[in-house]
Amino acid sequence: MNKKYYKQQNELFQLQRECRADVIADLRGEERVLHRQLQESEERIFQLRREHHQELSRLRECFLQLSTDDQCNEEITSFDDLDQYHTKSDETFIRLAQQVKPMEVEGNHIAVLGSTSRGKSTMINSLLGKYEAEVGIGEVTTKCEPYIGLNFVLWDTPGRNDDTIFNHESIALWKSMKYRLILIENTVKENSKMMKLFDQINLSYDIIANKFDLVKEEEQTPFREQIRREIKTLKFKQINSLFFLSAKYPPQFSDWITLVNYLTSSIH
Ligand SMILES: Nc1nc2c(ncn2[C@@H]2O[C@H](COP(=O)(O)OP(=O)(O)O)[C@@H](O)[C@H]2O)c(=O)[nH]1
């Protein structure tokens, strides 16, 4: 009896040892995989840091070059001199903007751009189908803010149309977008500076004449013509499409559906 019992005990111990060895081998395997993944992530971070430093030094050099150019400038004593100075600094800005690398993002990103109160946040909420971006009077959005949709990320942007948004960070963000929607209300001139910049750095964009519900019915056709004429006269190059719609009351104009189809047709 005892002998049989000890034999069974032995077999049991043996089994336990084998099981433990299996579990340990599995854990070691997992540990090796995790270790490799960690190493890969560290290498990637290292690589990104190196690229970031290279980009910074390159921009620093451009900046130094720009300062030297400035110092070399002769004294500005006339409006002609001043014009020349502005042209030169505009050219340098475009050169720098061309060199900015897109931000690394995953998925489909859409920037909603335009001056304050053109309806950017309203548009984002209507596209998302829920109230997420704060709507209001005046400058409610002060920094670029992402809103996650089903297959896309919508970026609400500050409405300022001044130089504070024409910086390295904003340009990198705009470059990483799949679509750049520029909202206007009365004229494309509200945002012509941004459109010109996009033209110069080869970024396509779409123009959305929002709040079309506020345009009287008899004035809608002349208004459409006015906007088309402006686009032609100002010679914008990178415009893909033009929409006339109401972000607040989407069903009022068929361009809303056209826009949704346009945005979703290439988003999977
Ligand atoms: N009538 C009308 N009002 C709108 C439309 N889109 C936005 N608004 C209003 O315009 C104001 C500013 O909208 P908001 O989305 O905050 O503009 P943002 O500053 O560009 O983000 C709010 O009072 C909105 O209700 C629209 O299509 N039609």
Ligand SMILES: [Mg+2]
């Ligand atoms: Mg807003």
